[in-house]
Each structure stands twice: as C-alpha cells, then as structure tokens.
Amino acid sequence: MLGRLNHVAIAVRDLQQAAAIYVAAGADVSAPEPLPAHGVTTVFVTLPNTKIELLAPLGEASPIARFLERNPDGGIHHLCFEVDDIIAARDTLAAQGARVLGDGEPRTGAHGKPVLFFHPKDFSGTLIEIEEA
Amino acid sequence: MLGRLNHVAIAVRDLQQAAAIYVAAGADVSAPEPLPAHGVTTVFVTLPNTKIELLAPLGEASPIARFLERNPDGGIHHLCFEVDDIIAARDTLAAQGARVLGDGEPRTGAHGKPVLFFHPKDFSGTLIEIEEA
Numbered sequence: 001m002l003g004r005l006n007h008v009a010i011a012v013r014d015l016q017q018a019a020a021i022y023v024a025a026g027a028d029v030s031a032p033e034p035l036p037a038h039g040v041t042t043v044f045v046t047l048p049n050t051k052i053e054l055l056a057p058l059g060e061a062s063p064i065a066r067f068l069e070r071n072p073d074g075g076i077h078h079l080c081f082e083v084d085d086i087i088a089a090r091d092t093l094a095a096q097g098a099r100v101l102g103d104g105e106p107r108t109g110a111h112g113k114p115v116l117f118f119h120p121k122d123f124s125g126t127l128i129e130i131e132e133a
Numbered sequence: 134m135l136g137r138l139n140h141v142a143i144a145v146r147d148l149q150q151a152a153a154i155y156v157a158a159g160a161d162v163s164a165p166e167p168l169p170a171h172g173v174t175t176v177f178v179t180l181p182n183t184k185i186e187l188l189a190p191l192g193e194a195s196p197i198a199r200f201l202e203r204n205p206d207g208g209i210h211h212l213c214f215e216v217d218d219i220i221a222a223r224d225t226l227a228a229q230g231a232r233v234l235g236d237g238e239p240r241t242g243a244h245g246k247p248v249l250f251f252h253p254k255d256f257s258g259t260l261i262e263i264e265e266a
Binding site: 001002003004005008010011012018020021022024025026027047048049050052054071073074075076079081089092093095096097098120121122123124125126 | 134135136137138141143144145151153154155157158159160180181182183185187204206207208209212214222225226228229230231253254255256257258259
C-alpha cells in the first residue's frame with residue numbers, strides 16, 4: 001500500500017538562501033513557484049530518487065507560518081508518501097489509529113492530486129501526507 | 134555531487150510502536166538491529182525508492198537521547214544523502230559555508246560507510262548526513 005517517498009517538505013523563511021546550498025551541491029533546483037491556493041511558494045530540489053520541496057510562506061494565512069514561528073531556522077515540515085488508492089490507504093491507516101487531519105476527505109494538493117494529512121503524534125512526531133499517485 | 138536520498142531518520146522512543154503503523158501500511162519493515170557502537174537500535178522501513186530508518190536510543194550515551202528529551206513524541210532526526218566522494222562533497226559544502234560537525238573528518242556510519250554530518254542551521258534547520266555510496 002505505501003508507495004514511493006514522493007518528497008520531503010522543508011519549511012524555510014527565505015527560498016533563495018535555503019536553495020543556495022543545494023545549488024552549490026550540484027542538485028537540480030527549480031525556479032520558485034508561487035501556489036497562492038496553498039499559501040506557499042515552492043522550490044523543488046530533484047534528487048535521483050525523490051524530491052526535496054522547500055516551502056516558504058505566501059500570503060496572510062500560510063499553513064506554514066506557525067511552524068516557522070516555532071522553528072525560526074526552518075525545518076522538515078512533512079513527508080509525503082505515494083499511494084495507489086487514497087481512500088483505501090486512509091481507511092487502513094485510520095483503522096490502525098492514525099488520525100486524519102481536517103474533515104477526513106481528500107483535497108487537491110500542491111501537485112493537483114488528491115492528498116490527506118495524518119496527525120504527527122500517530123507517526124512518531126512526523127506530519128505525514130499521502131498523495132494518490 | 135548530491136546523489137540519492139539514502140534515508141530519512143526518525144528518532145523514536147519505542148520501535149515496536151513506531152513500526153506498527155508502517156507494518157499496517159504494508160511496508161517492508163525489518164527486525165530491530167542493535168548498533169551499540171552508534172548508540173541506537175534501528176528498524177528499516179524499505180520503500181520502493183528510499184528508506185525510513187527508525188532509531189531508538191541504545192545505552193547510556195545515545196546520540197539521540199537529547200533529541201528525544203526535546204521531542205518526546207519523536208521526530209525526524211536527519212536526512213542522509215549519498216555522495217560519490219565524501220571529501221570532495223565536504224569541501225564543496227564547506228566552501229558554501231556549511232559547518233561540518235565534529236572534527237571534520239569522516240567516520241564510519243551505521244551502514245559501515247564513511248559519513249559526515251552538517252549543522253542544521255546551514256540546511257534550513259535540518260541535520261544533514263552525507264554518506265559515501
């Protein structure tokens with residue numbers, strides 16, 4: 001059921017500063033992409049097997065604003081796993097006690113695919129996103 | 134220079150409890166492996182493209198004990214990237230201002246390969262390990 005690690009999301013204050021070390025490391029680093037509907041601007045660091053997504057707050061009600069207040073240097077915000085069937089995956093994880101955030105229904109994520117988030121306390125302190133691949 | 138994401142390391146108090154959700158999710162989850170020389174016991178969650186390493190403290194002076202005091206639910210401890218040449222990678226990242234932890238010389242990591250760690254402040258609040266693949 002649990003597929004590829006689609007990305008590691010790292011919340012940052014300053015995308016250019018955060019991206020610089022990955023550029024220096026020779027990684028494939030995208031231009032910033034504003035996603036106003038999601039309250040973030042993203043930069044993708046494409047590795048041979050997965051991606052790092054650097055997220056900076058965009059707009060007044062960014063979902064990562066509070067995280068950056070608590071973590072002023074930035075930090076890993078969530079992991080995203082691919083699943084074949086998001087409803088089946090949700091129900092399997094919920095049956096194990098993992099709490100789905102929000103109203104429990106998938107919404108359209110930053111990649112235009114259905115996503116759900118699970119409570120960090122149910123994954124060893126790690127916010128988990130699942131995305132229907 | 135920057136190669137595959139070798140693993141995401143998540144520090145946990147209780148390996149069995151932390152692993153249960155990954156077992157339920159149908160992932161390939163290893164038996165616990167004590168690594169006394171590194172002060173941790175590890176469980177590997179093998180995904181199609183990378184690994185999650187669950188780390189629990191082992192012994193009196195575990196390097197993750199303090200992290201777990203600050204993060205009682207557990208949490209992501211570090212990311213490990215593969216590099217072809219650890220000395221060249223160290224020097225490139227250091228030239229960009231990334232601070233190498235310890236004495237700056239590679240030591241043998243949990244996989245028996247040369248590793249180095251970089252200061253989280255120089256990677257957007259994320260502790261970074263590089264491992265010579």
